Amino acid sequence: MSDTNPLLARVHHVAIIASDYGRSRDFYTRVLGLTVLAEHYREARQSYKLDLALADGTQVELFSFPCPPPRPSRPEACGLRHLAFAVGDMDVVVERLLGEGVAVEPVRLDEYTGQRYTFFQDPDGLPLELYEAPREGV
Template identity: 60%
Template sequence: MIINSIHHIAIICSDYEVSKKFYTEILGLEIIREVYREERESHKLDLALNGNYIIELFSFPDPPERVSRPEAAGLRHLAFGVNDLDKAVKELNSKNVTTETIRIDEFTGKRFTFFSDPDGLPLEFYEK
């Protein structure tokens, strides 16, 4: 199988400060990086468990209730780590799974792409 790990879980919250407190103070996750993306009016909080990066916590102004997309409160997507993104995309496409254009993470420089499960849940392959 081409998947070798779960890379991270992205969550869009409706109240950034309440969620930040919950994940850091109540659950005890460690803050790796916290940024505010002014052009999107969005916070991005990277969290780790035992030194392992596991959650991206986002805020967006007035997120709609979860449908599937666009940016909405609740689970944003599930990301799987892959060693070779081009190979992973080719394999998905050969199985009639449509993938989005490969993008570059503005903070890490790593490549990633999105696709959906049969119910429309956004999934991601993130190159390790």
């Protein structure tokens, strides 16, 4: 594989299973502002599938299933650690989340990149990160 033609091109989507579909749907669409691409109820699975998009085209699939088991995320459990969103202006996004009643950790500075970042959680406690990307990288 050459550097100009990597095996993996980009992240297409991240799938999330919600314990309360309506609550998580509101959080990801209204609070975080993701765009709804499609929404389907799958009768055979008694499950919703909601396709959401970020501005760059990356998608988040939000699922509901009857009685999903909880997934530990704290203390640091093995597996996916968190989902990070690039933002252009950390202060604006943090203020918006706080205005919606979302608890946000204090903003920190990445010791290696010098960029600001912070963490918050979705309604099911999934750790989410805001990463203030350089203007050309947003």
